[in-house]
Amino acid sequence: MQPRNMSMSGVVDLAAVKAAGEAKQKAEQARAQSAEGGGAPAPSSLVIDVDEASFEADVLQRSAEVPVVIDFWAEWCEPCKQLSPVLERVTKQYAGRVMLAKIDVDQNQMLMQQFGVQGIPAVFAVVAGQALPLFQGAAPEEQIRGTFDQLVQVAEQRFGITGLQGVGEEAAEEAAPEPEVPEDPVLAAAQQALDSNDLPGAIQAYRNKLSDEPANVEAKVGLAMAELLQRVQGMDARQVRKDAADAPTDVAAQLKVADLDMAGGHVEDAFGRLVETVQRSSGEDREAARLRLLELFEVIGAEDARVVAARGALARALF
Template sequence: MQPRNMSMSGVVDLAAVKAAQEAKAKAEQARAEAARQGGGAVSAVSPSSLVIDVDEAGFERDVLQRSTEVPVVIDFWAEWCEPCKQLSPLLERLTAEYNGRFVLAKIDVDANQMLMQQFGIQGIPAVFAVVAGQALPLFQGAAPEAQIRGTLDQLVQVAEERFGLTGLTVDPDGEQAGQGEQSAEPQVPAGPYDALLEAAVQALDAGDFGGAVQAYKNVLSDDPGNTEAKLGLAQAELLQRVQGADPQQVRKEAADNPGDVRAQIAAADLDLVGGHVEDAFGRLVDAVARTAGDDRDAARVRLLELFEVVGADDPRVAAARRALARALF
């Protein structure tokens, strides 16, 4: 199964952003429910389920889906690889020591050549992480244990602070789980807008962007602060705007008419959908800097909307906010 939610070069992946927000909301809701019940754990898994063998057929289930609950560290290895024989046992020991803060997925590259190619791996051992559908290269080769610990510490910190993934609760007395067993999913109470949000997601998946926009607006009309609906609306409106557009024609108009704010806005939308985040932001900051009045305000508003799609904690958003401030003042 192709790791379609991955972004190996840091581009925007709308599916991954959505998964991250859903994972964060689920984790926060689960923690709140646990607190109401006296602080008890929301779920527990057996220690053996923290290390799993993964193949191409089970990649989406065992890595992509699981990464919305807990960071998944991937160890690409092969039987003939001598450094792998040093690194793999160390990773397994650290997985047990971190006690549910991440899951270790072991992938034999000889048996899963497609996954090796999709991750762009040139040599093994190679270690990646997947968090809320986003792939992150960690290191290659048999690195020193201290370095590996530092990398894993950063991973679990980012997973918790950015995505709200605090890991799994491990039951040391739990039954031995079979390889590939799915982690127990926290049971959380249904929210009052779950049906509407699910309808919006289904509309997005079906390409009905107008329907998704309306569903998210229905949620926000009753709950203006709903984070998931705000993010979903920004995504759906962006996809609706570029639907049916001729990318070549849009980019030609923007290039031929640098002073046309509407042309620059349309091109910025395409830039973002195509993963060219800095280009989208830079294009609109430039438009703000060289215009005034309604044109300037239109470029500024669209830039703020694109910030919502990418996420406030993305460093590219922070940099663009600074550039926008300079352009305005």
């Protein structure tokens, strides 16, 4: 997904006087308990996997001591695979001033809904038990650092939360920046277009890359994602779903809902709908559904188990 402008617009709620007072008390208690417990956590504990069962203890409670950044991701999401390593590296470099909680949306749909996640990767923060959106989509490391700086400043100024003490230089050294690999100028232009929400420009840039390198995986995934985003842009989700429910044989209506499902991370729903559409349609309508399904396979990747299963279902529907 393309990144939205990073902002701290949600911090207005964090300025409540009562919440600030409570958060400062919790932070002091947490620091006291940490000192009694024998010191700072290991660098590896700055990045944790969280699920619905551990969310309260690992995120809500820890947010009284340190800002907790949440990375909503999925195994099939290629932009997630680009963003997550950067978030992990930057988190370690901040040496305890932030923590990173990674949440697999496929396994934790309730948390995804509670945060109002519309697409992934999506990044939120929790400070003193209060959530705020940070950004959506893959983003450059420099931009991520800027957002982390603002988050740390808000946590300290509003709540007196200064992070985990004593994690120190070891974590920062462990996560030293890797040597930068020169960017492909065409792919860089495509990413820049996505950053500025210029979807037609991104689509053209990816097509240009594929015209020179038809097998370039990054360009294939990027093109499929950009085209998906362009199709769902401006859709009235409620009306689109109503139209599809009212006219189950309307292939165009079913394609729109499948796109919405995919953009929202509901991969199996999107695949299942398109396979069913292939089964009950014929001629040009059937071909349109088949091609759309193949396009969505590109977004996920050929090796994903859901793609493998859907390919089998498609073959059975066709033959």
